[in-house]
Amino acid sequence: MSSIRVTLPDGSRHEYPAGSTPLDVAKAISPRLAEAALVARVNGELYDLTRPLEGDSTVEILTSKNPEALEVYRHSTAHLLAAAVLELYPETKLGIGPPTETGFFYDFQRETPFTPEDLEKLEAKMWEIQKRNLPYERKLTPKEEGLAKYRQMGEYMKCELIDEKADAVFTEYTLGPNFIDFCRGPHLPNTSKIKAFKLLSIAGAYWKGDEKNHQMQRIYGTAFFTQKELDEYLKQLEEAKKRDHRKLGVELDLFSIQDLAGPGLIFFHPKGGQVRVLLEDWMREQYLKRGYSLVYTPHIARSDLWKTSGHYNFYADNMFKRMELDDAEYQLKPMNCPFHILIYRDRQRSYRDLPIRLGELGTVYRYERSGVMHGLLRVRGFTQDDAHIFCRPDQIEDEIVSCLEFAADTLKTFGFDRYDAELSTWDGGASGKYDGSPEQWALAENALKKATERLGIKAEIMADEAAFYGPKIDVKLVDAIGRRWQLSTVQFDFTLPRRFGLEYVGEDGKRHQPLMCHRALYGSVERFFGILLEHYAGAFPVWLAPIQVVVMPITDRTLEYAQRVTATLKEAGVRTQLDDRKEKVNFKIREAQLQKVPFMLVCGDREAADGTVSVRNRRHGDLGVQSLDAFLSEIRKLIDEKTPYE
């Protein structure tokens, strides 16, 4: 057999000599394609351009236009980093170095830790190696031989990986004469293809992601096909930094975290408090509109409750320490569900009573390890917009649909147009780590699936990702600068109804166990507040802005008029502040702009004489003179319609 047949994406077929490579195929198509080629897809599998084809194949040449090529590109950059590290610090041992969503990292084991200056040195070294124009060469090595080699090199982590993952013959990649790495590949043909990268940070990382293992130093970096794309990415990082909710929280005087009180505990200042009230009021209103009942439950309960619910054992690590009171033991609540269950269980329920939807803005406390707190996004005390739905099997699908509709409305209200969902299912019972019967799992998973279908929501199935007590749907939103955040969740729970012996009397006069699901839409009010803050970059829409209007008299002559304007707006329910300091308008405007106040009303002699206001919007600048009534009805509209931006 001296030739092979290659099928191209357009369906055309060509003959090539046996042993041809994807690069040969690309060259035959066009020199320009051969130049742009980075990697190939051969019979569905990614191939190095120089890896010989084995028999008849379908071949697709991938260039910088294919997302897979970027992954390979970054993976190759990670190898370049490892090669640079070994040249500068030969005693270093290698961990793993994969591409990530935004770049790549490589883990290293070394006595002395890397410093930020090392990153610069390493970058320079990487460019130096890049210029050597070295090929990434694929080699096939028998397992035993390879093991012996890496053992001799002292690359004990590579040995461990080979031991676990390698076939009898495995692949490895060289980069120049001195670098070799156990790696599945594929890689770029050579370093000259790498055009733009940057090392970003150093961090600790556990070997194999297990905190029982030793910790290494991870170097993060990113790489793009062009310097321009890299610059854009770095700019986006800067942008993200600018809208960091922790920074905005201080600048806009919204909230704080006090050392004296403890980490992970949030203080909402007046302005943040105002926004939070609006968020909570909106949610409560929705609850009532949508057939939920509002309940209030305590913050602590006897340990007996937590023993019944199972938290005492299974959630102990996340709970605050127990306290002794009157010979009984109490604990702060980490979840609201047992309380809502007690309300359900307080009396006998008929099938006619169902569904019962108990909602609460319930504040819970969870012990988080000291290194994990993060602004408003990860805290030790937070308020969930929590609700528990108790229903019959025939009701469950409609319930899920209305939960998801509720979630979608919530997202829309806050100006999130893009979101998607993940449906986490069990493993079919294989491992025994899941609670609940196969029938229950089937019923629940089906209901979740059908509900997403009915609503036309695309839900990615995450097999074996469910909670042990039931399947769930998580909604992830995409914010103004493209970041994804996990927000709403709808989770089934087969465990708690059983543990608490929940029941209802059915049509048949017999006792049945109700289905129960947990759902939270904001998730945590604190976290949601933080996400919103970053989404809006601090410029809350008019309906949420803590201060909606600042009125600015120009001189003392117009102070009285400005006071009247302020009073009129306040009376109309517009959150208005009078800036009567003896300062220039420029100064007042600057300050209001920085505080991201939506509207500024300048009141001078002309306006006072005509009963008008000179309107300035934080985004659009000077909008000219308007009658106060006209302005009022305009802002009223923005508030009532909850216009997301303005």
Next chain:
RNA sequence: GCUGGCGUAGCUCAGUAGGUAGAGCGUCUGAUUUGUAAUCAGAUGGUCGGGGGUUCGAUUCCCUCCGCCAGCUCCA
């Protein structure tokens, strides 16, 4: 919790090869009556994160605790 970095005035930051600190903004006082992003002048302000040690002397060096930041692990 772990690895690394950091902690100086309300905020942003400078500084001291070990001799108890400085700017801008803010705050206060006075003057200025001002038209769409900073009026001027003066004053105020710090146990240099807490504690301990070394030293004649520590904000600086060492130890320890607390907190923050980037990650890891975990998670709403």
